[in-house]
Amino acid sequence: MTAMQHDPAYNFAYLDEQTKRMIRRALLKALAIPGYQVPFASREMPMPYGWGTGGVQVTAACLTPGDRLKVIDQGADDTTNAVSIRKFFERTAGVETTEHTAEASVIQTRHRIPEAPLGEGQILVYQVPIPEPLRFLEPRETESRKMHALEEYGLMYVKLYEDIAHNGAISTAYAYPVKVEGRYVMDPSPIPKFDNPKLESGAIQLFGAGREQRIYAIPPYTQVVSLDFEDHPFEPSKADHDCDLCGCGTSYLDEVITDDAGGRMFVCSDTDFCAARQAEGHRGRLSAEDAA
Amino acid sequence: MYVAVKGGERAIDAAHDWLAEERRGDPEVPELSLAQIREQMSLAVNRVMAEGSLYDPELAALAIKQARGDLIEAIFLIRAYRTTLPRIGHSRAVDTGAMRCDRRVSATFKDAPGGQVLGPTFDYTHRLLDFKLAAEGAAPVARQAEPTEAPTPRITEFLNRDGLIQDEAHSDETPADMTRQPMEYPADRALRLQALTRGDEGFVLGMAYSTQRGYGRNHPFVGELRIGAVEVEMEISELGFDICIGEVTLTECETVNQFMGSKTEPAQFTRGYGLVFGQTERKAISMALVDRALRWEELGEENVGAPAQDEEFVLAHSDNIQATGFLEHIKLPHYVDFQSELELVRKMRREAEGSMKEAAE
Amino acid sequence: MRDDALSGGFTDAPVEAARAFRAALEAMACPGSLHEVAGAEAPAPLSTAAAVLLLTLCDGETPLYLAPGHDTQGVRDWIAFQVGAPMVGPSEAMFALGRWDALAPHDAYAIGTAEYPDRSVTLIVEMEELRAEGVRLTGPGIETEAHLSLPETAAFQRNAGRFPLGWDCYFTCEGRLAALPRTTRTEAL
Numbered sequence: 001m002t003a004m005q006h007d008p009a010y011n012f013a014y015l016d017e018q019t020k021r022m023i024r025r026a027l028l029k030a031l032a033i034p035g036y037q038v039p040f041a042s043r044e045m046p047m048p049y050g051w052g053t054g055g056v057q058v059t060a061a062c063l064t065p066g067d068r069l070k071v072i073d074q075g076a077d078d079t080t081n082a083v084s085i086r087k088f089f090e091r092t093a094g095v096e097t098t099e100h101t102a103e104a105s106v107i108q109t110r111h112r113i114p115e116a117p118l119g120e121g122q123i124l125v126y127q128v129p130i131p132e133p134l135r136f137l138e139p140r141e142t143e144s145r146k147m148h149a150l151e152e153y154g155l156m157y158v159k160l161y162e163d164i165a166h167n168g169a170i171s172t173a174y175a176y177p178v179k180v181e182g183r184y185v186m187d188p189s190p191i192p193k194f195d196n197p198k199l200e201s202g203a204i205q206l207f208g209a210g211r212e213q214r215i216y217a218i219p220p221y222t223q224v225v226s227l228d229f230e231d232h233p234f235e236p237s238k239a240d241h242d243c244d245l246c247g248c249g250t251s252y253l254d255e256v257i258t259d260d261a262g263g264r265m266f267v268c269s270d271t272d273f274c275a276a277r278q279a280e281g282h283r284g285r286l287s288a289e290d291a292a
Numbered sequence: 293m294y295v296a297v298k299g300g301e302r303a304i305d306a307a308h309d310w311l312a313e314e315r316r317g318d319p320e321v322p323e324l325s326l327a328q329i330r331e332q333m334s335l336a337v338n339r340v341m342a343e344g345s346l347y348d349p350e351l352a353a354l355a356i357k358q359a360r361g362d363l364i365e366a367i368f369l370i371r372a373y374r375t376t377l378p379r380i381g382h383s384r385a386v387d388t389g390a391m392r393c394d395r396r397v398s399a400t401f402k403d404a405p406g407g408q409v410l411g412p413t414f415d416y417t418h419r420l421l422d423f424k425l426a427a428e429g430a431a432p433v434a435r436q437a438e439p440t441e442a443p444t445p446r447i448t449e450f451l452n453r454d455g456l457i458q459d460e461a462h463s464d465e466t467p468a469d470m471t472r473q474p475m476e477y478p479a480d481r482a483l484r485l486q487a488l489t490r491g492d493e494g495f496v497l498g499m500a501y502s503t504q505r506g507y508g509r510n511h512p513f514v515g516e517l518r519i520g521a522v523e524v525e526m527e528i529s530e531l532g533f534d535i536c537i538g539e540v541t542l543t544e545c546e547t548v549n550q551f552m553g554s555k556t557e558p559a560q561f562t563r564g565y566g567l568v569f570g571q572t573e574r575k576a577i578s579m580a581l582v583d584r585a586l587r588w589e590e591l592g593e594e595n596v597g598a599p600a601q602d603e604e605f606v607l608a609h610s611d612n613i614q615a616t617g618f619l620e621h622i623k624l625p626h627y628v629d630f631q632s633e634l635e636l637v638r639k640m641r642r643e644a645e646g647s648m649k650e651a652a653e
Numbered sequence: 654m655r656d657d658a659l660s661g662g663f664t665d666a667p668v669e670a671a672r673a674f675r676a677a678l679e680a681m682a683c684p685g686s687l688h689e690v691a692g693a694e695a696p697a698p699l700s701t702a703a704a705v706l707l708l709t710l711c712d713g714e715t716p717l718y719l720a721p722g723h724d725t726q727g728v729r730d731w732i733a734f735q736v737g738a739p740m741v742g743p744s745e746a747m748f749a750l751g752r753w754d755a756l757a758p759h760d761a762y763a764i765g766t767a768e769y770p771d772r773s774v775t776l777i778v779e780m781e782e783l784r785a786e787g788v789r790l791t792g793p794g795i796e797t798e799a800h801l802s803l804p805e806t807a808a809f810q811r812n813a814g815r816f817p818l819g820w821d822c823y824f825t826c827e828g829r830l831a832a833l834p835r836t837t838r839t840e841a842l
Binding site: 011012013017018020021022024025026027028029030031032033034036038039061062063064065120123145146148149150181183184202204217218219220221222223 | 666667668670671672674675677678679681682683709710711712714715747766767768769770771773775793794795796816817821834835836
């Protein structure tokens with residue numbers, strides 16, 4: 001039993017049961033073929049395409065009344081779109097929500113994987129704008145589908161290699177392509193490449209692209225390798241600073257401009273992670289020492 | 293001391309309150325009724341019904357009011373509502389040959405059975421602002437002719453009788469439905485027509501125009517354009533016969549296009565087809581031109597690489613709800629991605645400066 | 654077990670289906686893991702778990718094959734009323750239901766195409782017993798290894814060898830289910 005009730009004007013978790021069944025069938029095939037994009041008949045949601053309609057449909061298809069939902073955008077629980085999506089599910093599914101990563105059974109995210117490791121019993125739902133990793137090399141779906149079928153990923157390696165030849169480094173900083181279980185090249189959604197190593201996880205990872213009508217998945221403990229070359233190994237990078245609020249030296253940081261004289265500070269993008277550290281007494285360069 | 297921005301929820305609520313106030317405008321000015329929008333903004337209502345894929349003038353009027361006249365926003369409201377409606381059944385294909393035409397013109401014949409009927413068209417209005425409309429009160433009354441009871445046969449059927457125009461194969465196959473199945477390329481013609489009829493008017497117009505200017509030219513004439521009401525019938529299996537469940541106003545356009553013939557077919561005219569909810573003439577004609585351009589393969593024509601011949605390009609970009617959502621999403625926070633690019637550019641600049649310095653030494 | 658078609662479905666479909674799906678999702682994500690489901694009572698020989706899967710995943714859009722033994726009038730009537738899935742032969746089925754031997758030959762089902770490997774059947778295999786012991790399972794979703802009382806290994810090894818093509822299985826016994834996707838490697842001990 002949960003304390004909250006969903007708005008009786010809507011079906012539980014908004015979607016009708018037939019739509020949920022269609023999405024659920026796609027999710028199961030996605031888990032059975034890790035990294036392969038399953039087409040699904042994405043519905044028009046009461047929020048714009050490009051704002052998480054794929055993730056929202058996946059979350060709606062997975063939620064049970066006993067779930068505790070966390071929604072983040074850019075790592076933060078309080079960004080406006082995260083607030084808006086959380087509110088949508090509070091109203092239509094009546095589920096409890098939380099900001100604490102460890103307490104959440106379902107986490108919907110845009111652009112980040114939480115810093116705290118996820119584990120069994122947790123589901124991470126990604127909002128995906130362009131699910132096709134080959135799209136910017138070959139815009140035609142008819143062509144990229146053939147390339148996946150034939151495991152023809154030479155073009156992707158050529159692109160990464162040309163990057164190195166021109167710039168001395170691979171110029172992809174986010175949505176960095178990965179190969180899943182040695183078969184499908186997959187777009188991990190626009191997470192910074194810093195997050196790529198966390199794609200190997202004990203949690204179930206589900207990816208929803210509403211406008212592009214695709215669902216894909218990574219089961220727990222699945223091999224996920226970021227594409228690279230022996231002489232140019234993949235490097236998960238971040239700003240070379242510590243968090244100015246909690247002092248963490250290993251978390252992904254947002255850069256904040258603090259004045260018009262070039263002043264800036266760096267803070268954890270994962271707001272729950274940062275707040276928890278501060279509560280434990282960790283301090284950064286710009287922490288208010290008297291904060292009680 | 294830095295404090296992270298909080299209070300997204302309060303900001304959203306406040307923004308919605310402000311939006312509601314702006315939508316109403318000056319309270320001294322009387323509020324618009326849905327009936328006023330439905331009756332006096334009927335072409336906007338028609339566009340919202342056509343691209344929203346839901347024939348309900350009252351709801352379309354409500355959407356326009358709620359959207360402050362932003363028609364794409366109104367279409368979005370209708371689409372989101374439409375998705376939640378249960379499918380009780382399917383109608384029979386409507387018979388546009390039995391349309392009660394308010395307007396019916398052909399560019400290919402000076403006259404034909406059923407006649408040329410101009411109907412309520414802007415065509416020959418001089419586009420001079422009518423300042424009398426700024427004053428309220430006028431309710432113009434048009435002269436009325438005797439309605440004709442005679443049927444209005446389709447113009448293309450006259451050509452078909454002599455084998456001069458390509459026959460369209462009749463099929464009872466249930467067409468695919470892009471609102472219930474994921475889009476798959478290549479799409480058959482029925483699916484293409486569905487995508488075009490709910491596609492953005494401006495996009496379809498631009499594509500059609502590009503064919504006229506030479507990007508995949510296909511020499512169209514409007515064989516016939518007709519606007520009017522048709523009955524919608526549904527088979528009630530319990531009763532064993534069809535009943536009329538209402539009527540809808542449609543705009544239908546059939547173009548007649550040149551076709552030079554191929555190795556297997558003699559020279560013949562071919563068709564492009566447009567069918568759109570409501571009085572939506574520009575859209576229906578545009579749709580017919582784009583439909584015809586997309587048929588290059590089946591008609592054995594050359595693909596000259598024109599945008600309007602490219603099925604995946606046209607169909608994947610014609611939906612204004614998808615397009616506007618994805619376009620506008622770039623105003624959402626992207627600072628995580630931006631930060632990762634910032635770091636990369638800084639790193640690449642440091643390395644480049646290092647190697648330039650080395651080279652100079 | 655019920656014998657009438659009109660009862661035995663979910664009483665609160667949105668919530669019961671949500672719970673059942675979560676079990677089905679976790680089962681498919683973690684091959685070999687056992688999950689309890691409830692909420693359906695169907696005519697014999699349909700198990701509760703199989704009936705729950707049908708109610709949760711199938712409808713008028715999912716052609717279903719009933720293998721001999723499960724293809725009874727009672728089961729057909731119940732599915733017609735509660736699920737509405739059209740009945741088809743093995744090769745057209747999106748779901749197939751029956752005992753392992755009755756589902757044979759196991760290469761008669763859709764395994765997807767190179768471009769659409771998802772267009773493949775999901776087998777719902779009714780078991781006398783279902784325990785986390787026996788055949789060793791490794792692969793995606795399994796941290797080290799898992800065990801499941803599978804009826805054999807040869808067919809599953811052949812199926813995994815066709816990856817990314819192949820079918821995927823649910824195993825059902827009373828109110829319990831487990832899953833085995835095409836990615837799982839099986840090894841008899």
